[in-house]
Amino acid sequence: MPHGTITTDDLLGWLRALADAVHEQAGHLTELDAAIGDADHGSNLDRGFKAAVAAVGEMTDTPPGKVLGKVGMTLVGSIGGASGPLYGTFFLRCGTSLGETPEVDAAGWGAALRAGVEGVLARGKAERGDKTMYDAWAPALEAYDADLAGGGDLSSALAAAAAAAAQGRDATVELVARKGRASYLGERSAGHADPGATSTALLLQCAADTLG
Structure with missing residues (x-):
């Protein structure tokens, strides 16, 4: 593969790594969700990504965009709660952005990520500071774009995005939730990392580790 591009095989490797990481962290994600949500984020994502890996396992000759779709x-079909529609929309929009291209360069991947997050925002109506996954996504997209603009490549941009997402995740600890189930807790929602921001940071770290 040319330096700095993502192929279908790369994507399948990322998805397998992500499913493994979600499985390992499922208990932690559910624990976070138990504090401020429905206590099902980890178990839902674990089930969903296992199903997704099984669904795309034979799609080795399929363009990356079709795999993500x-x-x-x-x-969407295998996860309940809020996370299924949000993550499902993210991957669908990413796939649509990539279209039929057989290999994805750094700029194309950045555009796909942004399209995916725009889909999440359209569905969830969240803003920065609401204590949602967008608090990890927003700084991650900014860091990715800034790294490329500064002369970075796919690997460095992915690493920058993952680091920024982790910082965004950590910043949600002190926030009071303004969206979702956690918002019902008011001030009591502070003191806990947002589960969606935590799983977003995990997704981006896996991307940095495998796609970079």
Whole structure:
């Protein structure tokens, strides 16, 4: 593969790594969700990404965009709660952005991520500071774009995005939730990291580790 591009095989490797990481962290994600949500974020994502990996396992000759579209549809169909529609929409929009291209360069991947997050925002109506996954996504997209603009490549941009997402995740600890189930707790929602921001940071760290 040319330096700095993502192929279908790369994407499948990322998805397998992500499913493994979500499985390992499922208990932690559910624990976070138990504090401020429905106590099902980890178990839901674990089930969803296992199903997604199984669904795309044979799609080795399929363009990356089609693979991500299949992931999105599988997540929507296999995850309950809020996370299924949000992550499903993210992957569907990413896939649509990539279209039929057989290999994705750094700029194309950044555009796909942004399209995915715009889909999440359209569905969830969240803003920065609401204590949602967008608090990890927003700084991650900014860091990715800034790294590329500064002469970075795919690997460095992915690493920058993952680091920024982790910082965004950590920053949600002190926030009072303004969206979702956690918002019902008011001030009591502070003191806990947002589960969606935590799983977003995990997704981006896996991307940095495998796609970079």
